[in-house]
Amino acid sequence: MSNEGLWSRTRQAAIAEVGTVAMDLFLQKGFEETTFDDIAAAAGISRRSLFRYFGTKEDIVLSHLAGDGALIRDALAARPDDEPVWTALLNVLLLIDDGGGDRARLLKISEMMYGVPSLRARSLEKHLRWQSDLLPEVKRRLGTASGDLQAAAVITSAIACLDAAGEIWTREKGAVPLGNLLTDAFDAVRQAAR
Template identity: 60%
Template sequence: MPDPIEHGLWARTRQAVRAEVARIAMELFLERGFEATTIDDIAAAAGISRRSFFRYFGTKEDIVLGDLAAQGEQIRERLQARPDDEDAWTALLNALRDTPRLGQDEATMLKISKMLYGTPSLRARSIEKHLHWQTLLTSEIRRRLGTAPGDDHDLRANAIVACALTCLDIAGQAWTQSEGARPLEELVMAAITAVRQSTPGT
């Protein structure tokens, strides 16, 4: 039977190594560019083999966007914890607002965002992650709207979540293009308000 203490130590060590490899890779991406940085470059800079790299990350894109999956789970938890008297849009907006950001300072986030919107493979993976978020969040929005279980013709919840995530995306793009001139949350609110005005009662 595995020793739980030893297993816990192994897990913490693995997590620390993964974080260090990710930090080194991000420095290379921001210095050289995402597409100009190879997996071999990252492995060499981190002092690990190419094979070891794939123990921690499936692709280069996962280094930049891997935390989005975990963030989606956090948003779902916060959405489920919102008061039942909040309407669907308000609950979703508050859940998005209350979820901690990924920890970088604003200048670094701006550099990462430029890289994200300027790299097709990263954009594609980002959209894929947001589709996963939509799957995570829609059931709670359906509950708040009173959608009957199994009613596949009531598309309100799917539409609300998809619109909210699209608002996040276009706000992020506007924030990036403006070099962060307006706060990101302000841009998200402006986008969501524009959409919400067309969906009264939700």
């Protein structure tokens, strides 16, 4: 129903393009200053259809950012079994270092992200959803003595490090590679938690 056929593939492409148009508007006029009517007009579709593509403005931004729960889960499963959990999580998060696109645009998006409260909140929520994707594998690695709480604590702490690193990266205008910051953050927790 959804993934096969020329139909849905072109539709996905169309939706993606609408998203790009919207992002351009956000970066030009600001997130909160851009209305759904603006986006619909710029994209040449009706307001109603826009709502069908993206339920909220926040969804538009979120869908344009890297990080897929399933991908991360698979990446963690692929790490060697004897690697300590904390190191494994670091290595997995290092993979989403980058959006692949141009730096300046990514930085502007990040600034918007950290500047608009509702966006920041949605980003946190999205990261939180990774928790459920990673839980089984982390529990397995932690051993039988650990339950959901222990695994959840470790995962959310790791994600918290990612958020902290991302915030500093943004504040420093991308001067230091996110990977370095992330490693430093993980090390800091390693040092402090003992």
